[in-house]
Amino acid sequence: MVWIEISKTSEIPIIQQVYVKIREQILLGELHEGERLPSSRELAETLNVSRSVILEAYDQLIAEGYLKSKQGSGTFVESGALLEGFPTFKETFAPVKPFYSITNNKDSLIDFRSGVPCLEMFPRKKWARIAKDVYENIDTSLLGYSSPEGSEELRNTLSNYLYKTRGIKCLSSQIVITSGATQAFTILTNLLLKSGSKVMIEDPVTKEIPEIFMERGASIHPIPVDEYGMKTELLSQERQPSLVFVTPSHQFPLGGTLPIQRRIQLIQFAKKTNSYIVEDDYDSEFRYSGPPVSSIQGLFPDRVIYIGTFSKILSPSLRLGYLVLPNSLVEKVKTLKRYTDYHSPTIEQVILARFIKDGHLEKHIVKMRKLYKIQRDCLIKSLKEEFKERVKVSGTSTGLHLIAEFNNISFSKKILDEIKNNGVNIYPVEKHTLVKGHHNNKLIFGYGNLTEKEIEAGVRRLKKIIV
Ligand SMILES: Cc1ncc(COP(=O)(O)O)c(C=O)c1O
Structure with missing residues (x-):
């Protein structure tokens, strides 16, 4: 029936x-x-x-x-x-749990997630004006399939911009535009790693990065980090790695800047072991004190693979990042990029190129640096006022997050849940460690996408739990 x-x-x-x-x-x-x-x-x-x-x-x-x-x-x-x-x-059609969601209801939950820029300040009007012009006037040929390395206009613009701002020495032919830094990690994994390959990597490090490297069966060798970044004296030549991963301008998450002596040590190690250095420069545009730090790529372009992203400077939703490659790797990376998604969306790349060429990016960075500095200072002040000498703040010189280390506490899941129930999302450093147990009392405070009021309220709520 x-x-x-x-x-x-x-x-x-x-x-x-x-x-x-x-x-x-x-x-x-x-x-x-x-x-x-x-x-x-x-x-x-x-x-x-x-x-x-x-x-x-x-x-x-x-x-x-x-x-x-x-x-x-x-x-x-x-x-x-x-x-x-x-x-x-x-x-x-059972509802699928979202992989990642940004907290929209800011009244109920204050989210100190790191690495999210101030979304309210995305330069909508300027971007929209350029986008309109690009959509109306872009060369028709660019609406077809393009080359895997990405828009020539963007790569030319970037090679000038990177030399000026980061000391990067490259021709536009060495740049491949990717879908964020994340796709760059995946391409490098497919290119350089196989079962049994070794990767030396900072510890702590963004959790997903070693996970990506392990997708091809590589073994991960954590190198501890102190307040200056990777402790390069611990790199061991017995374990010849395929690559060494560093965030030298602003170590994620602890915040150190790798001094020149360690950079040289790293380069010497890469030379001896014939390995690549993967330099992930994800947010160094926002440096609040001292001059901008130059790249390792500029010191040793033959063996450094430099990765940049527009996720922090502009918006993660653009999904635009890039690789600066030694010449020997360019063709292979282009082939892998093509097999992955042919190429990144051309129109967004052209809009970004015009945005940079017209000087808007530099102005935006200057404006945002001022704003983030205010937010950072507000966070430091709130933490000091609420927790006095119980808290030590570090990693404040650059970027969109800092580290707060608390006396006599270990941030267990139970405490973090309690904090969340009290209206604050906060992230422990321990989440990003490979060797567990060394950073139990440290929290990462992202402040890029929070107002001063939210920062103050968030720290006050935290104080109710961490008495
Ligand atoms: C260390 C590090 N590098 C790069 C990125 C940027 O990734 P994407 O460009 O894919 O947004 C992140 C994201 O949070 C990160 O933590």
Whole structure:
């Protein structure tokens, strides 16, 4: 017996509803092989719909082999259309837990997530003005497939910009535009690593980065970090790595800047072991004291792979980052990029190129640096006022986050849950460690996307739990 529920207010056409429900019942075995379906007239009357609707749904099911029609005797379920394990409609459309969500309800939850820029300050008007012009006037040929390395205009613009701001020595032909730094990590994993390869990596480090390197079976060798960054004297030559991963301008998460002596040590190590240095420069544009730090790439372009991103300077939603490669790797990376997604979206790249060329990026950075400095100072002041000598703040010179180290506390899941229940999302350094147990009393405070009021309120709420 066919039992169908349809909704006349649904956006799904009734024919489609009837078709889907009967098909599902056949695949699930609720309607058996050989079973006779009601005539189109009967079913149309039962459902109070027009007969042509039922006829059309039946016709489609007959055409796809679910039903057969026997002249003069009716419509029957065809054989061989039962599918074991077929998911029901409800199972198929069960809500999926979002992989990552930004807290929108700022009143109820104050989120100190790191690495998120001030989204309110995205230069919407300037970006939109350039976007309009690009959409209206872009060369028609650029609307087709382009080369995997990305827009020539953006790569030319970037090579000038990077030399001026970061001391990077490269031709535009050494740049490959990627979908954020994350895609650059994945491409390098596929290019340089295989089962048994070794990666030396800072510890702590953004949790996902060693996870990406391990996707190809590489073994990870953590090198501890102090207030200056990776302790390069601990790099061991016995374990010849394929690559060494560092965030030298602003170590994530502890915040150190790698001194020249350690940079040289790192370069010497890479030379001796014939390994690559992967330099991830994710947020160094926002340096609050002292001159900007130059890249390691500028010291040793042959073996350094430099990675940059626009996620922190502008917005993570753009998904635009880039690799600056030694010449020997360019062609291989282009092939892998092409096999991944052909190339990153051209129009966004051209908009970004114009945004940089017109001088808007530099102005935006200057403006945002001032704003982030105010937010950072407010956070330092609030932490000091609430926790006095119980807290030690570090890693404050650059970027969108800092570290607060508390006396006599270990941030267990229970405490973090309690803090969350009290309206604050906060992130422990321990989450990003490879060797556990050395940073239990440290928290990462991202302040880029919070107002001063929210920062103050968040620290006050925290104080209620960490008494
Ligand atoms: C150390 C580090 N590098 C790079 C990135 C940027 O990733 P993407 O450019 O893919 O947004 C992040 C993201 O938080 C990060 O923590």
